[in-house]
Amino acid sequence: MKPRRAPRRLLSTGLAGVLLLTACAAQDGPAGSAPDGDQPDDTPTAAAPPAPAASGQVTTVTTVLQEGDGPPELCLGGVAESYPPQCGGPEIAGWDWDAVEAESAQDTTWGHYEVVGSWDGETFRLTEAAAAPAELPAPPEDPRLDPANAGTVEPEISESEAFDLQNEVLDYLGGLGSRIENGYVWVPVAYDDGSIQRYADDRYGADTVAVQSVLRDIE
DSSP states (O other): OOOOOOOOOEEOSSSOOOOOEEOOOOOOTTTOOOOOOOOOOOOOOOOOOOOOSSSSOOEEEEEEEEETSOOOOOOOSBBBBBBSSOOOOOBBOOHHHHHGGEETTTTEEEEEEEEEEEOOOSEEEEOOOOOOOSSOOOOOOOGGGGGOOOSOTTTOHHHHHHHHHHHHHHHHHHOOOOOOOOOEEEESSOOOSSSSHHHHHHHHHHEEEEEEEEEEOOO
Protein backbone atom coordinates (compact mmCIF):
# COMPACT_ATOMS: atom_id res chain seq x y z
CA MET A 1 0.00 0.00 0.00
CA LYS A 2 1.44 3.34 -0.99
CA PRO A 3 1.70 6.14 1.58
CA ARG A 4 -1.04 8.71 1.19
CA ARG A 5 -0.43 12.03 -0.47
CA ALA A 6 -2.43 14.94 0.81
CA PRO A 7 -4.78 16.24 -1.89
CA ARG A 8 -4.16 19.74 -3.10
CA ARG A 9 -7.11 21.84 -2.00
CA LEU A 10 -8.29 25.08 -3.52
CA LEU A 11 -8.45 27.96 -1.10
CA SER A 12 -10.27 30.28 -3.50
CA THR A 13 -11.03 30.69 -7.19
CA GLY A 14 -11.78 33.58 -9.50
CA LEU A 15 -13.23 33.75 -12.99
CA ALA A 16 -10.75 31.32 -14.44
CA GLY A 17 -8.37 33.51 -12.56
CA VAL A 18 -6.01 33.25 -9.62
CA LEU A 19 -6.27 29.93 -7.86
CA LEU A 20 -4.71 30.11 -4.43
CA LEU A 21 -3.46 26.63 -3.75
CA THR A 22 -1.73 24.75 -0.98
CA ALA A 23 -0.15 21.41 -1.61
CA CYS A 24 1.31 19.02 0.88
CA ALA A 25 2.62 15.77 -0.53
CA ALA A 26 4.55 12.82 0.81
CA GLN A 27 6.86 11.04 -1.57
CA ASP A 28 5.91 7.55 -2.73
CA GLY A 29 8.34 4.79 -1.92
CA PRO A 30 10.56 3.11 -4.50
CA ALA A 31 8.80 1.19 -7.22
CA GLY A 32 7.82 -2.27 -6.07
CA SER A 33 8.33 -1.52 -2.35
CA ALA A 34 5.61 -1.59 0.26
CA PRO A 35 5.85 -0.17 3.81
CA ASP A 36 5.22 -2.34 6.88
CA GLY A 37 5.29 -5.56 4.86
CA ASP A 38 2.19 -4.71 2.80
CA GLN A 39 2.03 -5.97 -0.73
CA PRO A 40 2.50 -3.33 -3.43
CA ASP A 41 -0.60 -2.03 -5.16
CA ASP A 42 -0.55 -3.71 -8.57
CA THR A 43 -3.88 -2.30 -9.69
CA PRO A 44 -3.36 -0.97 -13.23
CA THR A 45 -3.77 2.77 -13.56
CA ALA A 46 -6.24 3.88 -16.21
CA ALA A 47 -4.84 6.15 -18.89
CA ALA A 48 -5.44 9.80 -18.11
CA PRO A 49 -7.52 11.76 -20.61
CA PRO A 50 -5.48 13.71 -23.17
CA ALA A 51 -5.24 17.47 -22.71
CA PRO A 52 -7.53 18.98 -25.35
CA ALA A 53 -6.58 21.95 -27.52
CA ALA A 54 -8.93 24.89 -27.90
CA SER A 55 -10.43 25.41 -31.35
CA GLY A 56 -10.60 29.17 -30.88
CA GLN A 57 -9.24 31.85 -28.59
CA VAL A 58 -9.36 31.47 -24.82
CA THR A 59 -8.90 33.87 -21.95
CA THR A 60 -8.24 34.03 -18.23
CA VAL A 61 -7.17 36.45 -15.53
CA THR A 62 -4.13 35.17 -13.71
CA THR A 63 -0.54 35.76 -12.66
CA VAL A 64 2.24 35.51 -15.21
CA LEU A 65 5.63 34.74 -13.68
CA GLN A 66 9.16 34.21 -14.95
CA GLU A 67 12.00 32.98 -12.80
CA GLY A 68 15.55 33.54 -13.99
CA ASP A 69 16.18 32.38 -17.55
CA GLY A 70 13.12 30.12 -17.53
CA PRO A 71 10.14 30.81 -19.77
CA PRO A 72 7.25 33.00 -18.62
CA GLU A 73 4.45 30.84 -17.27
CA LEU A 74 0.72 31.14 -16.62
CA CYS A 75 0.03 30.44 -12.95
CA LEU A 76 -3.14 28.46 -13.53
CA GLY A 77 -2.68 26.06 -10.63
CA GLY A 78 -1.97 28.32 -7.70
CA VAL A 79 0.27 31.05 -6.34
CA ALA A 80 2.29 30.79 -3.15
CA GLU A 81 1.87 33.99 -1.14
CA SER A 82 5.57 34.61 -0.67
CA TYR A 83 7.81 37.42 -1.87
CA PRO A 84 8.48 36.96 -4.65
CA PRO A 85 5.48 34.72 -5.28
CA GLN A 86 6.04 31.17 -6.48
CA CYS A 87 4.02 29.23 -8.99
CA GLY A 88 4.24 27.06 -12.06
CA GLY A 89 2.14 26.41 -15.08
CA PRO A 90 2.10 26.17 -18.85
CA GLU A 91 4.49 28.28 -20.85
CA ILE A 92 3.09 31.48 -22.37
CA ALA A 93 4.56 32.16 -25.82
CA GLY A 94 4.76 35.63 -27.31
CA TRP A 95 5.12 37.31 -23.92
CA ASP A 96 6.97 40.64 -23.66
CA TRP A 97 7.66 42.08 -20.23
CA ASP A 98 8.47 45.44 -21.78
CA ALA A 99 4.84 45.71 -22.94
CA VAL A 100 3.32 45.41 -19.44
CA GLU A 101 3.80 46.74 -15.95
CA ALA A 102 5.40 44.17 -13.66
CA GLU A 103 7.25 43.63 -10.40
CA SER A 104 10.69 42.12 -10.05
CA ALA A 105 12.59 40.74 -7.08
CA GLN A 106 15.25 38.07 -6.55
CA ASP A 107 15.54 37.22 -10.24
CA THR A 108 11.77 36.79 -10.55
CA THR A 109 9.38 38.96 -12.58
CA TRP A 110 5.61 38.75 -12.29
CA GLY A 111 2.28 40.53 -12.65
CA HIS A 112 -1.47 39.93 -12.72
CA TYR A 113 -3.10 40.19 -16.14
CA GLU A 114 -6.04 39.42 -18.34
CA VAL A 115 -4.67 37.37 -21.23
CA VAL A 116 -6.15 36.27 -24.54
CA GLY A 117 -4.57 33.64 -26.74
CA SER A 118 -4.60 30.16 -28.21
CA TRP A 119 -4.15 26.85 -26.39
CA ASP A 120 -2.69 23.75 -28.04
CA GLY A 121 -2.97 21.51 -24.99
CA GLU A 122 0.47 22.41 -23.66
CA THR A 123 1.36 26.02 -24.48
CA PHE A 124 -0.64 29.23 -24.27
CA ARG A 125 0.23 31.62 -27.11
CA LEU A 126 -0.62 35.28 -26.56
CA THR A 127 -2.64 36.73 -29.46
CA GLU A 128 -3.65 40.08 -27.96
CA ALA A 129 -1.86 42.58 -25.75
CA ALA A 130 -2.11 41.64 -22.08
CA ALA A 131 -3.54 44.16 -19.65
CA ALA A 132 -4.07 44.47 -15.93
CA PRO A 133 -7.72 43.67 -15.13
CA ALA A 134 -9.85 46.63 -14.12
CA GLU A 135 -11.21 44.57 -11.23
CA LEU A 136 -11.01 41.02 -9.98
CA PRO A 137 -13.68 39.08 -11.87
CA ALA A 138 -16.41 37.30 -9.97
CA PRO A 139 -16.44 33.50 -10.04
CA PRO A 140 -18.67 32.11 -12.78
CA GLU A 141 -21.99 30.72 -11.68
CA ASP A 142 -22.08 26.94 -11.73
CA PRO A 143 -25.43 25.17 -11.34
CA ARG A 144 -23.65 22.27 -9.66
CA LEU A 145 -23.16 24.48 -6.60
CA ASP A 146 -26.93 24.71 -6.14
CA PRO A 147 -28.04 22.41 -3.29
CA ALA A 148 -30.91 21.30 -5.52
CA ASN A 149 -28.31 19.88 -7.94
CA ALA A 150 -26.17 18.05 -5.39
CA GLY A 151 -23.83 15.35 -6.66
CA THR A 152 -23.61 11.71 -5.70
CA VAL A 153 -20.71 11.91 -3.22
CA GLU A 154 -22.38 11.22 0.11
CA PRO A 155 -22.07 13.98 2.75
CA GLU A 156 -21.32 11.24 5.31
CA ILE A 157 -18.19 10.13 3.45
CA SER A 158 -15.35 9.52 5.89
CA GLU A 159 -12.24 11.68 5.95
CA SER A 160 -10.08 8.82 4.69
CA GLU A 161 -12.53 7.98 1.89
CA ALA A 162 -12.68 11.63 0.84
CA PHE A 163 -8.88 11.81 0.96
CA ASP A 164 -8.49 8.76 -1.27
CA LEU A 165 -11.19 9.84 -3.71
CA GLN A 166 -9.72 13.31 -4.13
CA ASN A 167 -6.24 11.94 -4.71
CA GLU A 168 -7.42 9.39 -7.26
CA VAL A 169 -9.47 11.92 -9.24
CA LEU A 170 -6.71 14.52 -9.01
CA ASP A 171 -4.07 12.13 -10.33
CA TYR A 172 -6.29 10.63 -13.02
CA LEU A 173 -7.40 13.96 -14.49
CA GLY A 174 -4.10 15.78 -14.01
CA GLY A 175 -5.96 18.48 -12.10
CA LEU A 176 -4.67 21.67 -10.57
CA GLY A 177 -6.32 21.06 -7.20
CA SER A 178 -9.40 19.47 -5.67
CA ARG A 179 -12.11 19.86 -3.07
CA ILE A 180 -15.40 18.17 -2.19
CA GLU A 181 -18.45 20.41 -2.15
CA ASN A 182 -22.17 19.84 -2.67
CA GLY A 183 -21.65 16.18 -3.43
CA TYR A 184 -19.00 16.66 -6.14
CA VAL A 185 -15.25 16.32 -6.31
CA TRP A 186 -14.32 19.65 -7.91
CA VAL A 187 -11.22 19.55 -10.11
CA PRO A 188 -9.96 22.58 -12.05
CA VAL A 189 -7.90 21.86 -15.15
CA ALA A 190 -6.05 24.19 -17.51
CA TYR A 191 -8.62 23.72 -20.27
CA ASP A 192 -11.57 21.45 -20.92
CA ASP A 193 -13.66 21.37 -24.07
CA GLY A 194 -15.99 18.89 -22.41
CA SER A 195 -13.90 15.81 -23.16
CA ILE A 196 -12.25 15.67 -19.71
CA GLN A 197 -15.66 15.90 -18.05
CA ARG A 198 -16.87 13.01 -20.20
CA TYR A 199 -13.82 10.94 -19.21
CA ALA A 200 -14.58 11.67 -15.55
CA ASP A 201 -18.25 10.72 -15.98
CA ASP A 202 -17.31 7.47 -17.71
CA ARG A 203 -14.85 6.51 -14.96
CA TYR A 204 -16.64 7.71 -11.82
CA GLY A 205 -20.27 8.03 -12.90
CA ALA A 206 -22.37 11.08 -13.65
CA ASP A 207 -22.71 13.79 -10.99
CA THR A 208 -19.56 12.71 -9.13
CA VAL A 209 -16.74 14.88 -10.53
CA ALA A 210 -17.13 18.52 -11.53
CA VAL A 211 -14.39 19.58 -13.94
CA GLN A 212 -13.72 23.31 -14.17
CA SER A 213 -11.82 24.85 -17.08
CA VAL A 214 -9.54 27.69 -15.97
CA LEU A 215 -9.06 28.88 -19.56
CA ARG A 216 -12.42 30.03 -20.93
CA ASP A 217 -13.50 29.98 -24.55
CA ILE A 218 -14.20 33.37 -26.05
CA GLU A 219 -17.65 33.30 -27.59
